[in-house]
Amino acid sequence: MQRRHFLQTSVAALAVTGSSSAIHATTKTPAHHDITISRFKFVPDTLDVRIGDTITWLNKDIAPHTATANDDSWTTDELGKKQSQTLTITTEMSGKYYCVYHPHMKAKLIITS
Amino acid sequence: MKLKMTLLAASLIVSMTGTAKADDPSKLNDLEIAHVAYVADVIDIRYAHLALAISSNPDIHEFAKTMIRDHEAVNEQALALLGKLNAQPQDNFLSQSLQKGAEELITEMSQLRGDAFDKRYAENELAYHKAVNNLVETAFIPNIENAEVKSLFEAGLEIFKAHESHAEMMVKKVN
Numbered sequence: 001m002q003r004r005h006f007l008q009t010s011v012a013a014l015a016v017t018g019s020s021s022a023i024h025a026t027t028k029t030p031a032h033h034d035i036t037i038s039r040f041k042f043v044p045d046t047l048d049v050r051i052g053d054t055i056t057w058l059n060k061d062i063a064p065h066t067a068t069a070n071d072d073s074w075t076t077d078e079l080g081k082k083q084s085q086t087l088t089i090t091t092e093m094s095g096k097y098y099c100v101y102h103p104h105m106k107a108k109l110i111i112t113s
Numbered sequence: 114m115k116l117k118m119t120l121l122a123a124s125l126i127v128s129m130t131g132t133a134k135a136d137d138p139s140k141l142n143d144l145e146i147a148h149v150a151y152v153a154d155v156i157d158i159r160y161a162h163l164a165l166a167i168s169s170n171p172d173i174h175e176f177a178k179t180m181i182r183d184h185e186a187v188n189e190q191a192l193a194l195l196g197k198l199n200a201q202p203q204d205n206f207l208s209q210s211l212q213k214g215a216e217e218l219i220t221e222m223s224q225l226r227g228d229a230f231d232k233r234y235a236e237n238e239l240a241y242h243k244a245v246n247n248l249v250e251t252a253f254i255p256n257i258e259n260a261e262v263k264s265l266f267e268a269g270l271e272i273f274k275a276h277e278s279h280a281e282m283m284v285k286k287v288n
Binding site: 039040061062063064080081100101102103104 | 272279
């Protein structure tokens, strides 16, 4: 019964929008991800995300850190101890990022379809 | 082996500071250790301010700003913990030795300009962090009695090891 309802919903969405991506849109709700900054590392340092998902970076170190795109297109700005920042994933956030204060701290966001 | 490393670190700091006093840093109590750490932080902040005033190298500036930001953050935590414990750090031979050495080095570095300053600053940052990290790891952490103080030193060591790696990168950049 549930499966039938799902199919009906999907077919109805397809009929309204005429595209398969609309099915994806109706069946995938944005997810939330947490990245911890601890001991001068982003954990996890590689994360698969989708456009519209949210990520919260939480700094557990005493030293202030940032999560900043290698091309500077986005940043959390400075995060002091126990401070966090949440950003919504957009297309340009795909790729590598680092901490501007400690350049050896590196990580990556992979945007999946 | 540990004792050997401790003495090596202590002798390196003593030689960096030009003092020949042969006291044993592993005999310091928690409040004396806290004083040494606070002084060591303040010294590196002073070196960083000197670098901001003299150097025109953007990499040196970024590094110096990170040293100020991080060492101030550690000292803020240290003062908060000492306040919570209602304790006062105690001056000692090693703090005095560090301060004396720092005064001499600041006088020396103040005379330098351009690449000569950048190289001296970066090389000193590497040597200084190596020596202090060795001391913290082998003489201080194993001997600290208070669990909260020990935990703060362990967190601080993580930061200063990162600084040591960063300083290594800086030395390569300016040479």
